[in-house]
């Protein structure tokens with residue numbers, strides 16, 4: 083079954099484009115990544131899915147039901163973590179979470195405690211005493227406390243330190259093993275790669291690619307920079323090397339291919355420093371979609 087089905091979905095904000103003719107299907111049990119640079123249309127797509135805004139044309143279905151017409155019904159099965167969270171600051175964390183839980187027809191007390199323990203969130207603090215990262219944790223508990231069938235996350239990791247991010251990802255993996263489908267929006271390729279089975283790439287309001295993560299990984303470029311005294315460009319004129327640029331004592335290039343070939347070339351030189359990093363999404367877009 084498709085948990086999310088988006089057909090020819092278009093949204094204009096007055097004259098300005100949000101998304102254009104988006105088509106997507108997310109199957110039950112998938113962890114689906116939705117990646118694209120700032121302003122690409124990720125939040126717009128999510129707001130349309132949640133029935134928070136109306137489409138200009140096209141439709142979005144959740145669990146086979148129209149996102150607008152059946153909004154209140156389908157939203158009970160959705161856990162949503164927005165990118166920005168605003169709270170009534172004077173409340174205590176536990177009071178806010180109990181209030182959120184009151185919208186669902188089940189007892190969420192146990193789950194609130196479990197997730198707060200995992201995320202190390204103090205339930206007795208006042209919201210306005212919390213740091214940005216701790217407020218984010220409140221949002222996580224709020225999104226997951228009712229054991230939703232579909233979890234929609236809009237750039238969820240901002241403000242979490244690496245340890246907390248790992249705990250959060252483990253929590254999401256457990257939710258997925260329990261049967262939840264996850265729709266994960268991000269502009270950070272590495273976190274999408276760690277978590278997701280399949281990804282859609284959105285750019286300037288349109289889907290440019292839907293790929294499984296394995297394919298994306300195989301197609302992935304490395305961005306390599308080498309610093310040394312007697313570097314020669316010829317050493318790196320190999321298959322799979324592009325954008326080879328030499329500036330004073332530094333050589334930079336992109337590489338895609340057998341990693342052993344490039345490590346051999348790197349070990350043949352007298353280097354002072356080497357960095358190998360993931361290209362930014364924008365750089366990947368440049369290579370894939372020029």
Ligand SMILES: Nc1ncnc2c1ncn2[C@@H]1O[C@H](COP(=O)(O)OP(=O)(O)OP(=O)(O)O)[C@@H](O)[C@H]1O
Nearest residue numbers: 095098099100118119120121122123124125126127
């Ligand atoms: N309320 C609005 N009014 C007018 N234009 C909007 C509105 N919300 C979004 N947009 C425009 O729609 C486009 C898509 O924005 P959206 O927020 O969906 O992108 P995003 O991929 O979520 O980006 P970010 O990562 O920066 O949140 C952008 O050009 C944005 O300026």
